[in-house]
Amino acid sequence: MRRAVVTSAATAAGVVLLLSLKPHQSAGNAPMISSGAGAGSDSGSASAATGPGSGTASGSGAGGATGTVSSPSAAPVPASGGATRKVSGDTVNTRYGPVQVQVTLAGSRITAVDVVKYPTEDRRDREINGNALPVLNQEAISAQSAQIDAVSGATYTSDGYVRSLQSALDRAKG
């Protein structure tokens, strides 16, 4: 069950992994962003999310060239076969403080993602950040897997409706 829960933490953990395990690829001024190669979605991934405090902060670029990653010291703990292992990412300095994440893998599967360092050690802040961690999917979402009831979007015309997700939902039974 635990495995089932987390195999899917992939995308987020991928954030961590890509940040932590491939720092050499983003050395210099390469952006910290990597699109999901082979994931079949072309564009949605190369975007920076700007969450809390939005509207007040100055523009954040797409994460690149901000020099916020510490030295690429993350090294996977040696794994024996498909055994469980833990990989700690680099500490990344966000504008709110340092963050470090640890990923637990069983073989190649991610089974857990733990935040081991929060922007602050203050208990309340940690709680808040913990609650806030699940955020928006950065990928475009496959409607088929999203099990939605309706779609909000720019107002379609009658013609546009025919091609819309909403029309597919309206045709669906149940």
Add this chain to the structure above:
Amino acid sequence: MLRHAEPVMGTVFSFAVRDPGPGTEPALRRIVERLHRIDAVFSTYRPESDISRLGRGELALADCDPEVRTVLAACREVAAETDGHFTERPGGRLDPSGWVKGWAVEEAAGLLRASGARQYCVSGGGDVQTSGGPWRIGVADPRQPGRLTAVLSGGDLAVATSGTAERGAHILDPHTGRPADGLLSLTLVGAPGTGIARTDAWATAAFAMGPDRALAWAARRPGIEALAVLPDGTKRWTPGLPGHLPPSGPADWQLAASWGQGPLSSALTLPGALSTPSSARIRPCSEASAGDGSSSNSRSRSAWSRR
């Protein structure tokens, strides 16, 4: 689940009722009549509509359908609430459509409720009002037709999106008279009781504001949350928006460290086969790793002050 789709007002209204009763289908017939009546009075595409005639000066306001006066008053309220980023005369021509469509959704929802339904979802061309629930509302990805950029979940939601994906850059900034182009889409989630009419009109106004002003404006409105998609695909949202995400869910959401605007908030995905849809959650570790030396940092506190 009873579903119905009705082409009207230049778009399609969609209804889903989870608890249909004997009164539901008659209510839907009344709703459809009502929507077509609203269209007949308010359509700017019908030369004979009250709005068209009023706009041409051929009909006095006093001789219009009484709802015209109500609607125009509502438009002026929205204009005042949004620092003039909404107008019933975009480009100088009388056109209260920015209020009328969401209002029509709200009217339809009210008729469903009056019929006894408590579990329903009404969409007017992409502006959604739900009752009961939870319902799962996808937010269209403005760059990829047929895909979603987020999924929101909850009961009694009003979700409205303004954007360019379907009709191009058609929203004018009343202050400049030019099409607003700072956003691809702007989605607002209404506070309970706000209703889809106001939420929709506010979304239109917020779109005209551009991303910075829109997010700041929405953040000041209690209970209103916003999700903005910028022309480069970047997403930004108000601090409370994650509260509308499904509590645990399939692949439509996941975790990302996004409490800030730093690199960790960047989006990426893991290449390869690890993307099995399933619930994903992060487990805050009970112990911070030792020796990191990080000190307390008050910046995050202010960043989350609305929580």
